[in-house]
Amino acid sequence: MDNVRRKVKIVCIGAGASGLFFALNCADDDHEVVLLDSNRKAGRKMYISGKGRCNITNNCDTKGFIRNVIRNPKFLYGAINRFKPSDTIDFFNEHGCPLKTERGNRVFPMSDKSSDIIDCLVKECRKKKVDIRFEQKVTKIEKKDDYFIIFTKDQKYIADKLVIATGGKSYPSTGSTGDGYLFAKQFGHTITELKSALCPIRIRESISNDMLKMTLKNVSLTAKNDHFSKTIFGDMEFLKGCITGPIVLSMSSLINRETDMELSLDFKPALDEKKLDNRLLREIQGSPNKDVRHLLTTLLPREIIGFFIENTDTDPELPLHSLTKETRQQLLNDLKHFCLSYQGLEDIDKGIVTSGGVDVNEIDPKTMGSKLCKDLYFIGEVLDVDALTGGFNLQIALSTAYSCAQGILSE
Numbered sequence: 001m002d003n004v005r006r007k008v009k010i011v012c013i014g015a016g017a018s019g020l021f022f023a024l025n026c027a028d029d030d031h032e033v034v035l036l037d038s039n040r041k042a043g044r045k046m047y048i049s050g051k052g053r054c055n056i057t058n059n060c061d062t063k064g065f066i067r068n069v070i071r072n073p074k075f076l077y078g079a080i081n082r083f084k085p086s087d088t089i090d091f092f093n094e095h096g097c098p099l100k101t102e103r104g105n106r107v108f109p110m111s112d113k114s115s116d117i118i119d120c121l122v123k124e125c126r127k128k129k130v131d132i133r134f135e136q137k138v139t140k141i142e143k144k145d146d147y148f149i150i151f152t153k154d155q156k157y158i159a160d161k162l163v164i165a166t167g168g169k170s171y172p173s174t175g176s177t178g179d180g181y182l183f184a185k186q187f188g189h190t191i192t193e194l195k196s197a198l199c200p201i202r203i204r205e206s207i208s209n210d211m212l213k214m215t216l217k218n219v220s221l222t223a224k225n226d227h228f229s230k231t232i233f234g235d236m237e238f239l240k241g242c243i244t245g246p247i248v249l250s251m252s253s254l255i256n257r258e259t260d261m262e263l264s265l266d267f268k269p270a271l272d273e274k275k276l277d278n279r280l281l282r283e284i285q286g287s288p289n290k291d292v293r294h295l296l297t298t299l300l301p302r303e304i305i306g307f308f309i310e311n312t313d314t315d316p317e318l319p320l321h322s323l324t325k326e327t328r329q330q331l332l333n334d335l336k337h338f339c340l341s342y343q344g345l346e347d348i349d350k351g352i353v354t355s356g357g358v359d360v361n362e363i364d365p366k367t368m369g370s371k372l373c374k375d376l377y378f379i380g381e382v383l384d385v386d387a388l389t390g391g392f393n394l395q396i397a398l399s400t401a402y403s404c405a406q407g408i409l410s411e
């Protein structure tokens, strides 16, 4: 009798955040993991994440985490609970990559280098004897009765189980070109509509070169239509033809399935209308012979004043002593409800994440296994899950990867 147990052969497509973390958690004496990536190096998207610093997770509890998930928070609850942000922090601290927590509970490597996170994951994969193969873009998959054949340009891999960790469709130069959606469709999976998320918002107003260099601090951005209204407070920035920065990125994820949006800015959210009116009156009484342009310099950053004047009916030359109650009211209104003409979101390739993906109704939330095809799994951004900025998206990649590894190991 042959008592030697055959190793389970697993191929994982994608050596990004989720693929690497899956592999190092799953590879053991009974499970052989081959990790295939089209790039020459692992974790290309992680490398540019967090402006090169990699905001790897958010130091919060599961409930707090789930509040920051936009698509399918319920589906993710179990995975986040199984591998929490605190587990991520322990993992990296214990494996030679110490972390630190910054404002907003954002967690980064102590070194501020995303490469340290990637090196740590790759090193652990090597320790577990994961076979990482680069420049292996998967072009075709065939399913036989109880195994898969995975084709790249020059190789053929046989696997008992197949994990798809190919990421989303944004920033395609990092290797995430959306191939996972095609593979999923091949196995009968539904792909929900793909949308840009955490991306700049296009506006019609022209942006001056001065504005490109500034951060507009502590403002409120409101987006609304006939059934939706949301206001976000914080900082924003300008690009040619676009607004961007933290509050804009968050807003884009909230409105990417809405149409006919109206956008407006409150330049003075800390002052209600009465307080702002009193402030205007004080300034006017203090310098009656100065003009409206001067008044604006006391209220707005220098770089934005031309933009404000150009896009409102404000007369900058008007002496303050001749300001009527109506013109003062109009000025107040423009400061509190400055309209921006919404032209839609930037294209999907410019989003930090892709919203939409493999329909989670067809995925077992405990193991990330396909309900339609035995031995097939999906982890990370290829799934229809996305969250706000702050380290949540990478944690989703790690938590779904962990659940998948545990699911396979417990079989």
Ligand SMILES: Cc1cc2nc3c(=O)[nH]c(=O)nc-3n(C[C@H](O)[C@H](O)[C@H](O)COP(=O)(O)OP(=O)(O)OC[C@H]3O[C@@H](n4cnc5c(N)ncnc54)[C@H](O)[C@@H]3O)c2cc1C
Residues within 6 Å of the ligand: 013, 014, 015, 016, 017, 018, 019, 036, 037, 038, 039, 042, 043, 044, 045, 046, 048, 049, 050, 051, 054, 055, 056, 057, 136, 137, 138, 139, 165, 166, 167, 168, 170, 171, 174, 175, 176, 177, 178, 179, 180, 351, 352, 353, 379, 380, 381, 382, 390, 391, 392, 393, 394, 395, 397
């Ligand atoms: C600019 C930017 C900054 C970001 N900053 C942060 C941040 O600070 N914090 C945060 O939480 N999230 C951040 N994100 C989002 C986060 O990086 C992603 O959500 C995360 O990397 C998704 O992990 P993944 O494993 O699902 O996919 P990826 O990390 O994209 O990995 C997918 C891998 O699959 C490979 N692949 C794809 N198709 C094939 C194929 N056919 N054959 C072989 N290999 C293939 C790709 O080459 C790639 O290596 C950022 C994203 C961007 C673009």
